[in-house]
Amino acid sequence: EPEVTQTPSHQVTQMGQEVILRCVPISNHLYFYWYRQILGQKVEFLVSFYNNEISEKSEIFDDQFSVERPDGSNFTLKIRSTKLEDSAMYFCAGGAGSNTEAFFGQGTRLTVV
């Protein structure tokens, strides 16, 4: 069964450093998402991506964040200068349609120290 894969599973980084979280969505999906979950809190929407551009982003997704789909398979989330409060589990997801269910990866646990 096809699945969404995310790497790395856990990343520790120093405050102020750049991180890139990687995702390989299911091949026939067209819509892509990043969500995050701070420990003990709810899963929060960050950004949606369709047709090689951002279709929607939340207030959390400020100028420090960017997304790319550089080669038609990988879907990356970059945080330019990490802050302590960026520590969270980051989930990549993809869907075949704009308002259908999303299929999630296992997540990357980002720890900023």
Place this chain on the structure above:
Amino acid sequence: AQSVSQHNHHVILSEAASLELGCNYSYGGTVNLFWYVQYPGQHLQLLLKYFSGDPLVKGIKGFEAEFIKSKFSFNLRKPSVQWSDTAEYFCAVIMNRDDKIIFGKGTRLHILP
């Protein structure tokens, strides 16, 4: 603001007990509704979904949910839980043909053997 509320944050049950997890959303328009489950150490998986038609939907592993439009609710039920149902359960909504899923805070379910 559009939101999804899950009333029970932590539920503890014995095996064979019946389960009902509450979910309400605040939006008056068309919605697509989901329940996702996250087993320990695993990714978010779709349990069931409602887009239209019969408001009582059946999902995997014996779970079902009922959409009550007048109550803005989509409660999850299972007549007899098993130890393997121990997981975190997330109610989620797509509002008005939007392309992002909004999650509730989740309910941590712990089943005693």
